[in-house]
Amino acid sequence: MITSGHLLSINDLTRDGAFEVLDTARELSRITDGAIKKLPTLRGRTVVNLFFEDSTRTRLSFEAAAKRLSADVINFSAKGSSVSKGESLKDTAQTLEAMGAELVIVRHGSSGAAARLAQSGWIKSHVVNAGDGMHEHPTQALLDAYTIREHFPEHDRDFTGLRIGIVGDILHSRVARSNALLLTSLGAQVVLIAPPTLIPIGVSSWPVEISYDLDAEIESLDAIMMLRVQSERMNDAFFPSEREYARGYGLGAERVNAMKERAIIMHPGPMNRGLEISASSADSERSVILEQVSNGVLVRMAVLYLLMGGTAIPTEGVLV
Amino acid sequence: MSSSDIVLKEVRLADSEVVDVEIRGGIISAISTKITSDLPTLDGRGVLLLPGLVDLHTHLREPGKESSETVLSGSQAAVKGGYTAVSAMANTTPVADTAGVVEQVARLGAKAGLCDVFPIGAVTVGLLGEQLAELSAMADSAAGVRIFSDDGRCVSDPLLMRRALEYVKSFNGVIAQHAQDPILTAGAQMNEGAVSSRLGLQGWPAIAEESIIARDILLANYVQSRLHICHLTTKGGVEIVRWAKSQGMAVTAEVTPHHLLLTEDLAEGYDPIYKVNPPLRTQEDVEALREGLADGTIDIVATDHAPHPAEDKDCEWNSAAFGMTGLETAFSVVNTVMVQSGKMDWETLVERMSAKPAEIGGYKDHGRIAVGSLANLILVDPTKQWKVDRSKMLSRSYNTPFHDLTFTGEVLHTFYRGVHVMRDGQLTGLKHE
Structure with missing residues (x-):
């Protein structure tokens, strides 16, 4: 309660x-x-x-x-x-x-x-x-947890063993903060994946892992949560260009193919198709974005x- | 003889000596182990006699923001806190960047007649950081300005800062820098670190302060001028100033009472009473500041008394104003944190809160107790405990972060130019005419 x-x-x-x-x-x-x-x-x-x-x-x-x-x-x-x-x-x-x-x-x-x-x-x-x-x-994190739970019924009472990646603008994201707290509290392993400029200072005190390399993580994730990246961030020098961002941290078909068999793709919306997520990924069978x-x-x-x-x-x- | 002429009987000085002190005609007329006189007496047993405190960093808000504070209400708060001299910061409306405005502030101070009000002049026109204000005109004015500061903003342009440092040499002025790189702190709300990341408040990195301190120390040394660092808040800043002093460089630094006690964790509840510029830092920084103040790396305590109306604090964090009041609590906070804890003795407190600030500002009538000097004096009870009640503040604003906290040491009496302006913790209504 x-x-x-x-x-x-x-x-x-x-x-x-x-x-x-x-x-x-x-x-x-x-x-x-x-x-x-x-x-x-x-x-x-x-x-x-x-x-x-x-x-x-x-x-x-x-x-x-x-x-x-x-x-x-x-x-x-x-x-x-x-x-x-x-x-x-x-x-x-x-x-x-x-x-x-x-x-x-x-x-x-x-x-x-x-x-x-x-x-x-x-x-x-x-x-x-x-x-x-x-x-x-917080309600975004709760709906994300609900969605993950529906897809992994064997983890109905305990998320231990699930590895969930949150990718993108962690620094400015309230969705990432709430999810990091909730999913780890339910037992999941959370890895925040972003360029170092978009990872908050002091994040080492959070109960999460940090990675700068999406490709190194993609195969181990049960769920991947793509965060909206605002192109204004580019002007503040968080990353050099949309193209470079998408290459490093966007979810395209190749990365989707590398995912585990049952892994799901999530996005809190609204999406920037073509930037953090490709149209084919957003519309793929793994996508649970509308369920969210x-x-x-x-x-x-x-x-x-x-x-x-x-x-x-x-x-x-x-x-x- | 003035109505305040008096003999203070058996008062203890900062060096522990017990003496009688006679005040006559505004002057300390005698100090000796026993004075026989026909003047009224005040029993000084159990209390300390100290030179009146001197603040180099006070926002009196007048002209322009009289709803927050006036020179008169700020002077009353100063007297209550044991200050016989305050330095009115330049960020008023209009900005104190001309001889006219600094003279107006000085006049208002003299009219209030409760303590010396020394105006600080702006370094740049309108505090905009683009063009030097008429520093000589302010120095030569009736206000005799010697301290210049754009406080609230940093003189971030290195060339402008260099010129300002050079320019004030002709009249032995000093530039008091608000060290805050504006680009590294755009939109900043609180100290950058684990707490700001968790709370989702834009971070204010320590390096944004330290990089300016380091730069300005090098600039000031290069042009052989005087630099004063306002409100130091970080361990790194203390270390840089310590290094500079070890090299014999002419830099002085201040710390506020709130940065000596409070930490960033207070932002947890998002109550903007704890929102201040520069921000509250970590416990490690607080420890370094205490150590720096004790060993003299930090020369003085300054209040950065920053009154704000209630509506500017009774709102969400991002919309709230930066700043805390401090005149009425500074002595008690410093006494509690530094003296009662054994980190500093009374002579050092006098040095940090009265003698040294008077020296930096060139305030010749303050900072000492000697026969023939003006009687700018306070009597304090060093062990009395009291609880801060914001509703009883004499400041026009209530934004103290110390409400409901208990401190040790209270200012009981204030003499300004021999006038007994506060007696037993109450303003007497007397003033210097």
């Missing part, structure tokens, strides 16, 4: 707590698998999508999750709002709470923004971190359900 009442970081979850989220998501999947997609558990409750950064897919995923639990959803995006006129995070959150929000899903460009919302005494609502700066994106999207809704349903203490999950889908 998420004892703090918030999901700000993977550190808010024990290993058992993480499995509880994954189990709940699986249960929700079973119930909503048929014709009936909607449960009444959060009927009359209000959640807010508080998005200070553009992110259509994450916002839609949370919105779909809340609606499938019958919650009312208020969407707030910073563009065109009073935030662009200088209203602070604190004032915005307090305003939305005054409108009845019980749970705030926040995406913000500043690392720690979700923690500030939860811990500064500004609001009483539950807070779910939907990505804060370069810090964390579906699983995202389930995992987010589970998080909302567990945080908001909804009524017991019905064993069968019910008409609402």
Whole structure:
């Protein structure tokens, strides 16, 4: 269980707590698998999508999750709002709470923004971190773990023995941070693969391996997670050119062919086809990228359900 | 006779000698083992008499940011903390880069009448790092500026820095450098290391400070001018300054009370009360700074008192302002960290917080206790414990990182030019006219 009442970081979850989220998501999947997609558990409750950064897919995923639990959803995006006129995070959150929000899903460009919302005494609502700066994106890691688990049923209760590569812009990636924490906590071996400029300083204190050589690692991976590389990084001298990056760290057909028989290809999206991942790799049989999207809704349903203490999950889908 | 004329009875000096001290007409008129006088007396048993503290790095925010601090409120905070002289940093609005602005600040200080307010002049016009400000005009002004700094920004252009160092030689000025390579620290939020990587906050590498310190030491030595390093924070920086001094180079350095005590781990909760420029570093750095201050590698303690309004701290980390207040806590922090721990004696504390800063700034009326000098003095209880309460600060801002912490040693009385401006921890309302 998420004892703090918030999901700000993977550190808010024990290993058992993480499995509880994954189990709940699986249960929700079973119930909503048929014709009936909607449960009444959060009927009359209000959640807010508080998005200070553009992110259509994450916002839609949370919105779909809340609606499938019958919650009312208020969407707030910073563009065109009073935030662009200088209203602070604190004032915005307090305003939305005054409108009845019980749970705030926040995406913000500043690392720690979700923690500030939860811990500064500004609001009483539950807070779910939907990505804060370069810090964390815990529901992304949970949906990735869910997806890996579905493909390796022999590791249902323990990821020990799975080797998972996270490739690309580790330095700026909240997805990488959350995944490194969660997957290692579940028992997996995680290797971060990137040019040295995109590996954070002080990473030796993380429970992961580091590699600068994708080709040396590719054959040993059970899952490979390709991170989006923003071409702006090139201007900051993190790498010389897109071509050189793609050659060293892009996932093309040759590397896909070198992968283990059951190995899967993951990407949190949105993809830069042709840069970190080739079109053929993204669309290959190994690719589970669309499954990740579906699983995202389930995992987010589970998080909302567990945080908001909804009524017991019905064993069968019910008409609402 | 002024209303503050007084005899301090049986006070202990930093060297442990116990004496009576007579203050008459703003001057220390007598020091001896026993003074018989018709003046009122103050029982000094159990307390220490020290020269008033001198700060070379104070942000008073006036003109321009009077919501954070004014010269008057900053002077009140200074008196409360035992300072009889502060040095007003140049990053005001307008920037203190002309004779007019530094004279205005000096005038405001004199009008407040609670401590000496010595303006620091900007090195470059508008702190923009492009063109030298009129340094001679500020030096020759009524404010008599001798310290120049673009603090808050680094004079990063090496040629401009060289010229500034050369130029101030004609009036024995000193350049106080905020050592921060701006390119290595673009967007930086906290010390770069394992903690910043975990928290996802843009890192501020120690080398961005150390490379500028090293460069400027070489430049200053080359042109044979005086360099002062503001707020040293890293072990590497201490080692570079130690090397420079061993070569006989004319460099001085300061450390802030907060860098002597606090570490980067405080960023964990993302509370921007701990966001400061330069950033809090590691425990290893803190130990090196303490050692450097004790052995004299670091010459002085400076507060870098940086008041900010509440809304600039009650927000997410990246949006928050850099800075901490420090005038009212500096003595207690340094006493607790350095003296009570046995790293430094009282004479060394006086050297680091009063005599040496007065010497660097050329503040002739500060830093000593001698018959015939102006009575800029404080009485402190070296062992009294007290808990910091930000709501009781005299500064107009509350952004102290020490709230709720308990320290040893409290300033009880402050005499500024013989005026008893603080008595028993309370400002008296008296001022120097």
